[in-house]
Amino acid sequence: MPTWIESITRSRLWRSFFRHGWPDNPLDRSLVMTSNIFFHLHPVKMNRKSLRVTYSFGLGVMVVIVFGILSLTGLLLMFYYTPAIEHAYSNVVRLQTQVPFGQLLRNLHRWGAHLMVILVVLHMARVFYTGAYKPPREFNWVVGVVLLLLTLGASFTGYLLPWDQLAYWAITVGTSVAGYAPLVGSQARLFLLGGPEIGQEALTRFYALHVMLIPAAIVLVTSLHLWRVRKDGGLAANDAD
Amino acid sequence: MAQVPNKVAFPKDGAKTYSLVELVKGAPTVMVEKGPDNTVFSFPVVALLELLLVLGVSALLLLMSLARNAPLEEFANPTLTTDPAKAPWYFMGLQEMLEHGHPTLMAVVLPTVMVLFVMAIPYLDNDRRGSGRWFTSPRGRKLTWNTTLYALLAMPAFILLDNAFPPRELLRGMAPDFIAQFAIPAVVMGLIVAAPVLALRRQRPTMREVMLVLFTMLFVSAIVFTVTGFFFRGPGFRLYWPWDMPGGYSPFDNL
Amino acid sequence: MQSAEHTIKPNAIPRRSFLNLAFFSSLALLLAQSLAALVKFLKPVPSGGFGGEVYAGRVDEFTVGSVNRVLAGRFYLVRTEEGLLALWQRCTHLGCSVPWVDAEAQFHCPCHGSLFNNLGEVTGGPAPRPLDIFPISIRNGEVWVDTGKPIQRSRFDAGQVTRA
Ligand code: HEM
Ligand code: FES
DSSP states (O other): OOHHHHHHHTSHHHHHHOSSOOSOSHHHHHHHHHHOTTGGGSOSEEEHHHHOHHHHTTHHHHHHHHHHHHHHHHHHHHTTOOOSTTTHHHHHHHHHHTSTTHHHHHHHHHHHHHHHHHHHHHHHHHHHHTTTTSTTOHHHHHHHHHHHHHHHHHHHHHHTTTOBHHHHHHHHHHHHHHTTSTTTHHHHHHHHHTSSSSSHHHHHHHHHIIIIIHHHHHHHHHHHHHHHHHHTTSOGGGTOO | OOOOOTTOSSOOOTTOSOOOOOOOOSOOSSOSSSSSOOEEEIIIIIHHHHHHHHHHHHHHHHHHHHHOOOOOOSBOOTTSOOSSOOOOGGGHHHHHHHTTSOHIIIIIIHHHHHHHHHHHHHHHSOOOTTTTSTTSSHHHHHHHHHHHHHHHHHHHHHHHHHHHSOHHHHTTTTSOHIIIIIIHHHHHHHHHHHHHHHHHGGGOOOHHHHHHHHHHHHHHHHHHHHHHHHHSBOGGGOBOOGGGOGGGOOGGGGO | OHHHHHHSOTTSOOHHHHHHHHHHHHHHHHHHHHHHHHHHHHSOOOOSSBTBEEEEEEGGGSOTTOEEEEGGGTEEEEEOSSEEEEEESBOTTTOOBOOEETTTTEEEOTTTOOEEOTTOOEEESSOOSOOOEEOEEEETTEEEEETTOOBOOSSOOGGGSEEO
């Protein structure tokens, strides 16, 4: 190791940030994983079986990545968007026509949302077909189903926000379905929309769900999901003979 | 002087700093002597793989975003419905199901049953063997593909037949709604889904194989219904070829 | 000490169980109350415009047999021999707004092709019940429709018509 790197990794400043040296030896490579909040999701060493591309296709990891991209682009969209029926549509038009990279940002967020739904469904299919739901991973499978529903919820609530004809009628048709649930149906629809038809109240509620409640729930439940993957002994490929 | 209590199986030797305390049965929890070490350091190997995935996914999404703009139609107008009015694509399967029966059955009962079934899978099939292997066994793989083929034939056939001879219209005024829109579609769809499981009974399938068949049935049907609703439904929600839609409508307008 | 022990009745609930019970049932009650408060909080509060009383016009503007669209109220005012009927334009199938098609002399929903006659009864398509109606009141020859109270019905009967 060059001495200048060594002098950096030995400095008091570096040592106050990181509790390990330059990771070119087994000890420091272990310490990277155990002493770093982001890396510590992973174990220090991983079985090659679980890393085979044709086992998991990395789908779960890709879902996390797309969710990260969606959070970032969504946050930027919030700088130009107002959840008011008089402004929402014109805000989106302005974003697309006047804000530099605004159209690109909106595209990334929308195609990202579609991609996330596809990836979550594919991930579920691969978990099912590899039999990875079997004990001791039953509970994590159920957690996964909750994540699937949350993902659909996030996508659906976001669909209304541009307040164009597409959004309005897609959400009208989509929420009318809820009205058919016996006993609670029409009440559930009323609570979701904040009124008998889609209007300002519905936009307000969908916005709160879309930018705050559902993403927060996804972050929380995904943490549980990933923690359980490790507590259940890593990927099921490790147990296979 | 001090008598060793006779309950202690392995008395401690006072001259030693260690002792045998207990014998534990079962597999050791540490990875010693379990064949050649087949592990890699997460850092940097896995970290780099994940960085590659980040770059790959970002590049893919960027390309998609450069290739096609997100749609934006006119300002929302509550008095004028677009034709067709479609839900987001991932709910088009549901909307397509709504064409074939009563909304309470198609949009509430069946989806609820499906979600509950999917959640229950690991509790129905709780045999640990065969976990972590694609399709578990060669027979499982064969069953999956056969079921896929069957679903790809049966479900479109059901959609087309029901579209040509809808019990709702044929029995209007003759039988109560409950029969025409609830009982008939529920029984027909139930039979289509259950048929491969019944056919399998003689081969004494394992629980895993039953699950493979049922899940494949539901999964492929969901895809068939979604594709039908998204690509093949045009104005008036009637069936058309995707490239032959009237009025300049394209299914992709609805992304 | 001895005497105190003697006063405990043999079948009395031990103090510890009693306190546990009291504590956990209070906790459950607190939770239930918070939940009820949340539900009340989330229940929509009615606002003006559509959802309130809408003025449709004077009674004599509506000729017998006509179907008149009232945009502001999102309903159709239908004049029959007997009187007036206010039909909500919202399709009872999945909520699309249903236009009256003069050429076909019926309501024809563009979404999944539900058909309704001028009384709102289903004559075709997937809609499970007739179009919802709004209550009508006639004051000094003026027709007022309360769009906040849609009424669901399973079939048409003469009692739904407001005499005019
Ligand atoms: C927001 C949605 C989700 C995220 C972010 C997510 C993330 C992950 C990640 C990163 C893994 C590690 C393995 C891999 O990359 O494939 C994993 C494994 C797993 N996931 Fe998910 N997942 C989600 C949804 C689901 C769904 C819908 C299910 C099933 C219903 C599910 C069930 C499982 C199970 C059982 C495992 C362990 C797999 C094994 O041991 O091979 N997850 N998930
Ligand atoms: S919404 Fe009118 S027919 Fe479906």
